[in-house]
Amino acid sequence: MSAAPTTDPNAPMTDTGAPPRTLLITAAVLAVALAVAVGAIGLFGRDSGESTAQHGQPDATGPLPLVSIPAPEAGSDECRTVLDAVPGTLTSSGQRLERRELAEPKPEATAAWGPDDRPVVLRCGLERPPELSRTSALRQINGVQWLQVPGDGTSTWYVVDRPVYLALTVPEGTGTGPLQLVSDLADEHLKQVPLSF
Numbered sequence: 704m705s706a707a708p709t710t711d712p713n714a715p716m717t718d719t720g721a722p723p724r725t726l727l728i729t730a731a732v733l734a735v736a737l738a739v740a741v742g743a744i745g746l747f748g749r750d751s752g753e754s755t756a757q758h759g760q761p762d763a764t765g766p767l768p769l770v771s772i773p774a775p776e777a778g779s780d781e782c783r784t785v786l787d788a789v790p791g792t793l794t795s796s797g798q799r800l801e802r803r804e805l806a807e808p809k810p811e812a813t814a815a816w817g818p819d820d821r822p823v824v825l826r827c828g829l830e831r832p833p834e835l836s837r838t839s840a841l842r843q844i845n846g847v848q849w850l851q852v853p854g855d856g857t858s859t860w861y862v863v864d865r866p867v868y869l870a871l872t873v874p875e876g877t878g879t880g881p882l883q884l885v886s887d888l889a890d891e892h893l894k895q896v897p898l899s900f
Contacts, residue, residue, distance in 0.1 A: 766806035767815050767822060776828030777812035781867045784892045785827055789814045793823060796878035816881075821874040823881050829868045832861045837900055844879075845886035848898070862886075865893035 776782060793800045793816045800817035812827040834852050841863065842849045848864040854872075860882060862869035871885050 765804075766809075767803040767819060768806040769810055769813060769815065769824065771808070771810040772826070773830055774810065774812060774826060774828040775830060776867045777810070777826075779828055779867055781865070781893055782812040782827035785867075785869065785888055786812055786814060788888050788892055789825065790884070792816070793884060794878075794880040795823065795873075796876070796880070800881075823874070823877060824872045825885060826870045826872075827867055829861075829870050831868060831899060832863070832870075835861070835863055835898070835900065844882055845890060846895075847886040847889045849882070849886075862889050862893075863898055864895050865889050866896050867893070 789802070791802045793802075795817075800823060803815045803817070803822065805813060805815060810826065813824065815822045815824045817823050832850060832852060835850050839850055842851065847862055850861045850863050852859045852861065857872050857874050859870050859872045862871075862885070869885060869889060871881060873881055
């Protein structure tokens with residue numbers, strides 16, 4: 704885990720070396736806004752009878768565009784192992800979410816599921832979240848420790864006790880299925896390590 708970050712040297716960073724929370728929130732908001740715009744274009748360009756997929760989700764309008772954020776460990780063996788193991792579908796609140804193709808340039812070590820306007824996004828190899836401290840309230844799910852960072856209409860959950868940081872961004876109202884699935888993947892494929900502050 705000694706790969707050099709691939710960030711712009713002029714970009715603002717926190718004193719921990721992690722990107723500021725505002726950068727992560729801005730990236731998430733831009734990704735959702737871009738997905739909504741693409742979804743709206745696709746939705747209004749179709750006949751009304753074709754706007755819903757078999758499972759009640761809005762049709763995918765092609766590859767899902769996502770904003771890249773700093774992920775210096777995205778090319779690691781650990782991230783490759785986890786991303787190779789992610790399934791083609793997730794279940795959230797009883798609804799099946801299909802895995803999405805990502806638009807170019809696609810962020811490395813990233814997977815997404817669900818409709819354009821409410822995707823569930825998994826990223827691997829991110830820098831340590833700046834919100835992680837000795838006093839952070841962590842949650843344990845299926846043997847894996849998570850840190851929740853609320854956003855605007857979404858929450859990003861970080862796996863914090865493995866050799867690489869995983870981040871799962873979910874829209875409000877998402878069930879626990881995605882968190883449980885990623886916990887199982889992390890527990891199966893990544894060894895547990897002490898927390899780093």
